[in-house]
Amino acid sequence: MEKTQKKGGFASGIGFVLAAAGSAIGLGNLWGFPYKTADNGGAAFVFLYIACVIFIGITIMICEIFLGRRSQSNPITAFKKINKNIGWFGLLAIIVPLVITFYYSVLGGYTVKFAVNSFWGNDGNLANFAGTPWQVILFSAIFIGFALIVVMAGVKGGIEKASKILMPALFVLLILVVIFVLCLGEGVAEGLKFYLVPDFSKITGKSILAAMGQAFYSLSLGMGAMIVYGSYTGKEINIVKSTGMICIFDTLIALLAGMAIFPAVFHFASVEGISHTELKLDGIMLMFSTLPKVFESIGFFGNIIEFFFFAMVIIAAVTSVISIMEVSCQFVIQKFKIKRKIATAIVAGLTFLMSIPIGLSLGNLLNGIDKLTVFGLDFLSFLDLVTNTVLMPICALFSCLAVGWFIKPKQAILELEQDDNKFGIFKTPLAIMMKFIVPALILIIEFFGIKDLIFPGNVFSANGLGVALVSLAIVAIVIAVYFIFLKKSETGTNLDEID
Numbered sequence: 001m002e003k004t005q006k007k008g009g010f011a012s013g014i015g016f017v018l019a020a021a022g023s024a025i026g027l028g029n030l031w032g033f034p035y036k037t038a039d040n041g042g043a044a045f046v047f048l049y050i051a052c053v054i055f056i057g058i059t060i061m062i063c064e065i066f067l068g069r070r071s072q073s074n075p076i077t078a079f080k081k082i083n084k085n086i087g088w089f090g091l092l093a094i095i096v097p098l099v100i101t102f103y104y105s106v107l108g109g110y111t112v113k114f115a116v117n118s119f120w121g122n123d124g125n126l127a128n129f130a131g132t133p134w135q136v137i138l139f140s141a142i143f144i145g146f147a148l149i150v151v152m153a154g155v156k157g158g159i160e161k162a163s164k165i166l167m168p169a170l171f172v173l174l175i176l177v178v179i180f181v182l183c184l185g186e187g188v189a190e191g192l193k194f195y196l197v198p199d200f201s202k203i204t205g206k207s208i209l210a211a212m213g214q215a216f217y218s219l220s221l222g223m224g225a226m227i228v229y230g231s232y233t234g235k236e237i238n239i240v241k242s243t244g245m246i247c248i249f250d251t252l253i254a255l256l257a258g259m260a261i262f263p264a265v266f267h268f269a270s271v272e273g274i275s276h277t278e279l280k281l282d283g284i285m286l287m288f289s290t291l292p293k294v295f296e297s298i299g300f301f302g303n304i305i306e307f308f309f310f311a312m313v314i315i316a317a318v319t320s321v322i323s324i325m326e327v328s329c330q331f332v333i334q335k336f337k338i339k340r341k342i343a344t345a346i347v348a349g350l351t352f353l354m355s356i357p358i359g360l361s362l363g364n365l366l367n368g369i370d371k372l373t374v375f376g377l378d379f380l381s382f383l384d385l386v387t388n389t390v391l392m393p394i395c396a397l398f399s400c401l402a403v404g405w406f407i408k409p410k411q412a413i414l415e416l417e418q419d420d421n422k423f424g425i426f427k428t429p430l431a432i433m434m435k436f437i438v439p440a441l442i443l444i445i446e447f448f449g450i451k452d453l454i455f456p457g458n459v460f461s462a463n464g465l466g467v468a469l470v471s472l473a474i475v476a477i478v479i480a481v482y483f484i485f486l487k488k489s490e491t492g493t494n495l496d497e498i499d
C-alpha cells in the first residue's frame with residue numbers, strides 16, 4: 001500500500017470529511033428523505049432509515065473509501081490492482097456517475113433559476129420555465145459552470161476549499177429556515193406530528209426497501225464518488241471515524257430538512273383551509289411547485305426564506321455534482337495523461353451537450369407534451385431509473401465483493417487496523433457483514449427494484465423491461481470495452497496528475 005500522500009490530495013482529515021459529506025448531502029436529503037418519510041409511515045421510516053445507515057451504509061462506505069485509499073488511483077486501477085479480471089467494476093463505477101452528472105445538471109439548473117426568481121416569485125412558474133428551452137439550457141450551463149470552476153481548481157484548491165466554506169453555509173441556512181418555519185404558528189404542530197410521531201403498523205416490506213435504497217443514494221454509495229475521494233486521502237484520516245462522521249452529518253441534514261418542509265406545508269394547508277393531502281409532496285412538484293407556493297403565501301419574509309432555501313439546495317447540489325464530476329475527470333486525467341483543466345473542460349462540455357436533450361424532454365413532460373420520450377418516460381426519469389434503480393446497487397455490490405471476496409475481510413481489517421482503527425469485538429461481525437450480509441441485502445434491493453420496474457403493481461410493463469434491458473446492455477458494453485481496451489493497457493494512478 002502506498003503510504004505517502006500524493007500531491008493534489010486532501011490537505012486535512014476534516015477537509016476530506018466535509019467534501020465527502022458534501023457529496024452525500026444533496027437533493028436526496030433535502031426532498032427525497034422528507035417525502036419518503038411521509039410516504040412510508042413517518043417516524044417509523046426514520047427509524048428504519050437509521051438502521052440501514054448503521055447496518056448497511058457504514059460497511060459499504062468503509063469498503064469504498066478503503067478501496068480508493070489503498071490504491072491511490074482511479075476506480076479502474078483500484079479494482080485492477082486487486083485482480084485484473086475485475087477492473088471493469090471500476091469502469092462501471094465511472095460510467096454510472098457520468099450519466100448521473102448529465103441529468104443532475106438539469107435539476108441543478110432548475111435550482112439556480114428558482115433561487116434567482118425567489119424575490120419575484122416562483123409560484124406557478126414551473127411549467128413556463130421548463131417549457132422555455134433557452135432558459136433551461138442557460139441555467140443548466142450556469143450550474144455546470146459552478147461545478148467546472150471547482151473541479152478545475154483541483155482537489156485541495158477546489159473541492160476541499162469549496163466544501164469547507166459551503167458545508168457550514170448550508171448548515172446555517174438550513175437552521176435559519178427551520179427556525180423561521182417553526183415560528184409560523186398555525187399548523188406547525190400538526191406538521192411535526194405527521195413527520196415525527198411513529199406509527200409502526202405502517203412498516204411494510206416496501207418501506208424497508210425504500211429505506212435501504214434511500215440510505216444508499218443519500219450516502220453517495222455505488223457512484224464511484226467515495227472510492228475517488230478515498231483515493232485522495234492518506235494515513236492522516238481514520239476511515240472508520242470519518243465514515244461515522246459523514247453518516248451522522250448526512251442523517252442530521254436529512255432530519256432537519258423534514259423539520260423545515262412539513263411544518264411549512266401544514267401551515268400553508270391550515271391557512272388555506274385545505275387538507276395537506278391536496279398538496280403535491282412528491283419529487284419535482286414538492287420542490288418546484290408546492291414549496292414556492294408555501295413560502296410565497298407568507299409575504300416578503302417568505303420570499304427571503306425561499307431564497308435561503310434554494311440557495312441551500314444549490315449548495316447541496318453543487319457539492320454533490322462536483323464529487324461525481326471528479327470521478328470522470330480523475331479517470332480522464334490519469335488514463336490520457338492530460339492536464340486537469342483540459343480534462344474538466346472535456347467532461348463539463350460533454351455534460352452540457354447531454355443536458356440539452358434531457359432538459360428539453362423534462363420540459364415537455366411538465367407541459368404535458370408527449371415528445372422526446374423513451375420507453376414512455378422523459379429522459380431524466382429514464383436515466384434516473386437506469387442508474388439509481390438498476391446500476392447503483394450493482395456498483396455498491398461490486399465494492400463489497402471486492403473487499404469481502406477478493407481482498408478478504410481478514411486482510412482488509414488488518415490494513416484498516418494499521419491506521420488506528422480498533423475493532424475489538426466488532427471484528428468478526430464486520431467481517432461477516434462485508435462478506436455475506438451486506439452483499440445479500442444489496443441483492444435483495446436489486447431483485448425487488450428490478451421486479452418493481454418490470455412488474456409495477458404486479459402487472460407486466462414492456463417499458464420497464466426496456467429500461468432493464470438497456471441497463472443490462474450498458475453492463476455488457478462496459479465489460480467489452482474493459483476487456484478489449486483497458487485490461488492490458490496502463491490506466492494510471494493519482495501520481496499521473498500533471499500540473
Ligand code: PHE
Pocket residue numbers: 023024025026027028029100104217218219220223320321323324
Ligand atoms: N448523495 C446525494 C444526494 O443525497 C446523491 C448524489 C450524489 C447525487 C452526487 C448526485 C451526485 O443527493
